[in-house]
Amino acid sequence: MEIRGTGSYLPGKIITNDDLSEVVDTNDEWISSRTGICQRHISEGETTSEMAAKAAVAALEDAEVSPEEVELIIVATMTGDEAMPGTACKVQKEIGAVHAACFDLSAACTGFVFALNTANAYLASGMYRNALVIGADMVSKVIDWTDRATCVLFGDGAGAVVLTCTDKKGYRFISHSDGSMGNALMLEHHYDRNLETEQRRLSIEQSASSKVSMDGQAVFRFAVRRVPQVIEEVLCINGLSREEIGCYVLHQANQRIVEAVAKRLKEPLEKFPMNLQNYGNTSSASIPILLNELDQSKRLKTGDRIVMAGFGGGLTWGASIAEWI
Ligand code: ACO
Numbered sequence: 001m002e003i004r005g006t007g008s009y010l011p012g013k014i015i016t017n018d019d020l021s022e023v024v025d026t027n028d029e030w031i032s033s034r035t036g037i038c039q040r041h042i043s044e045g046e047t048t049s050e051m052a053a054k055a056a057v058a059a060l061e062d063a064e065v066s067p068e069e070v071e072l073i074i075v076a077t078m079t080g081d082e083a084m085p086g087t088a089c090k091v092q093k094e095i096g097a098v099h100a101a102c103f104d105l106s107a108a109c110t111g112f113v114f115a116l117n118t119a120n121a122y123l124a125s126g127m128y129r130n131a132l133v134i135g136a137d138m139v140s141k142v143i144d145w146t147d148r149a150t151c152v153l154f155g156d157g158a159g160a161v162v163l164t165c166t167d168k169k170g171y172r173f174i175s176h177s178d179g180s181m182g183n184a185l186m187l188e189h190h191y192d193r194n195l196e197t198e199q200r201r202l203s204i205e206q207s208a209s210s211k212v213s214m215d216g217q218a219v220f221r222f223a224v225r226r227v228p229q230v231i232e233e234v235l236c237i238n239g240l241s242r243e244e245i246g247c248y249v250l251h252q253a254n255q256r257i258v259e260a261v262a263k264r265l266k267e268p269l270e271k272f273p274m275n276l277q278n279y280g281n282t283s284s285a286s287i288p289i290l291l292n293e294l295d296q297s298k299r300l301k302t303g304d305r306i307v308m309a310g311f312g313g314g315l316t317w318g319a320s321i322a323e324w325i
Pocket of ligand 1: 219
């Protein structure tokens, strides 16, 4: 598997920490010192599939691959436009990838890494020659805007990569889950239906009010323990040492998590690029958005070996390795 191209899309509206302090009882000092986040982009009417399609078009242009050549589209998202059709199918229609098989994958903030690992397995099997892997989330539509503990953390966005088969020996990837910890991070659906019209209406209203809830400290402890472990694990099974890694592209949830991971791995913080100050936690989109920025700013050079590591609801966590071409 080679990453042939990257793309991203952020909605135009920016909400700063000061803006948020007018909505809930918070302030810039609390948010930036505890999370590193200064602002986030929020969709004003754009859907998750529209953001995903824009990121996909940018990645295809970067890769110089036409939509007709794409054979697989996986969209990692927990905030798809509808339960059916899948967001990947809507992206297919929007960009004209008429030959692609398309499906969504739900692994919360680890979604992009799980989707990358899934696409890699398809490519390695010889079933497909190229794939579009997209992370897209619009957490703003499922956040409780009265809950200061969660609403300050997230932003909307989409990122995409184009993957193609290569003859070179590939890397082995890692995906992990621990369902027993699922309550630490939740976005509930209310699918209990009743044929009585009124109850059905109430049920739909409930569904529309599904909100993210989180045990922040449990998630923090989970992340700073599991992410260094999975990075060590992915290096070990690929016979690589930390010195052979140019940079670590982690899910952008929180600056303190990234710093703690660097410390536990005894690696310099400079090897852990961050952009969460500008975008907040964009869930499954955070890693491909950061990849695209690193690519465009030429921070990633041909031959650089990178580790991507995600963590999130489920709980789920995983890591992938790529060599920049
Ligand atoms: N502004 C001001 N005060 C706040 C805010 C806010 N936005 N949010 C919470 N507080 C208050 C609390 O009410 C509490 O007040 P109290 O002491 O009077 O009760 C105080 O700040 C401390 O609250 P804690 O929840 O203990 O704060 P903590 O130091 O744990 O920081 C945080 C919270 C930043 C969420 C931290 O737990 C964390 O980083 N967790 C990781 C979770 C994460 O990043 N999740 C992102 C989504 S999950 C993912 O991507 C995998």
